Amino acid sequence: MKYLGIDYGEKNVGIAISDDSGEMAFAKIVLENDKNLLENILNICNEENIETIVIGESFNFEGKPNPIMKKISFFKKELENNSQLPVYLEPEFLTSAEAERIQGKTDKLDASAAALILKSYLDSRLQN
Secondary structure, three states: OOEEEEEEOOOEEEEEEEOOOOOOEEEEEEEEOOOOHHHHHHHHHHHHOOOEEEEEEEEOOOOOEOOOHHHHHHHHHHHHHHHOOOEEEEEEOOHHHHHHHHHOOOOOHHHHHHHHHHHHHHHHHHHO
């Protein structure tokens, strides 16, 4: 089973995909958060034969939803309605900072954060 991971941001959206076995996650691309975002993600899902989508669920230090969570929740519903794929939320905390610590500041930072989110989901799925 192949998965797509999303690190949703106000300006940019990081995209990661898993290998065919759903065990590893790879940074793919950073998309602009614009009017074409949904269509671009649906195209990637079709091209890569994605079967499940995972979006980072954003919380603050107190464990409460960040202001962007409303947009993430809305986008999750849009994906579910337009892709007919299951879409799950995976708690994420400082994944962009972790990606930067690992690789430094690059133009694929958001995609690397998406890979961390996706890997977290895949690992938790494999443990259950």
